[in-house]
Amino acid sequence: MVDAFVGTWNIVDTKNFDEYMKAIGVSFATRQVANMTKPTTIISVAGDTVTLRTESTFKNTEISFVLGQEFDETTADDRKVKSLVTLDGGQLVHKQTWDNKETTLVREIKDGKLTLTLTMGTVVSTRIYEKAA
Secondary structure, X not given: OHHHHOEEEEEXXXXXXXXXXXXXXXXXXXXXXXXXXXXXXXXXXXXXXXEEEEEOOOOOEEEEEEOOOOEEEEOOOOOEEEEEEEEEOOEEEEEEEEOOEEEEEEEEEEOOEEEEEEEEOOEEEEEEEEEOO
């Protein structure tokens, strides 16, 4: 099922991202830069390992993981988190926990596009990506 997510995805729309970044504690200066970037997400699978690479003019990040196994992650804004990614009803659900806080990043395919829904408490942001040709 992860195969549906494999490919290169270019961002085409974003909503409420600044509010989400504020909610997780991203500094003003970093938010200003991040709000101007247009990231590309590249998802690949090799055996049981899923790799999620995000590339932008601001910063490149890459995580590799096995579904259902917790791992340490350093986020693009330099938070040190414990992450767990699971596949739930066709959604890739990525939970990050740090300092008694938790955020959820849910990726799903809708109408051929990748929708990323970021949730921190009551703050929700959505980012829409189209598959590169």
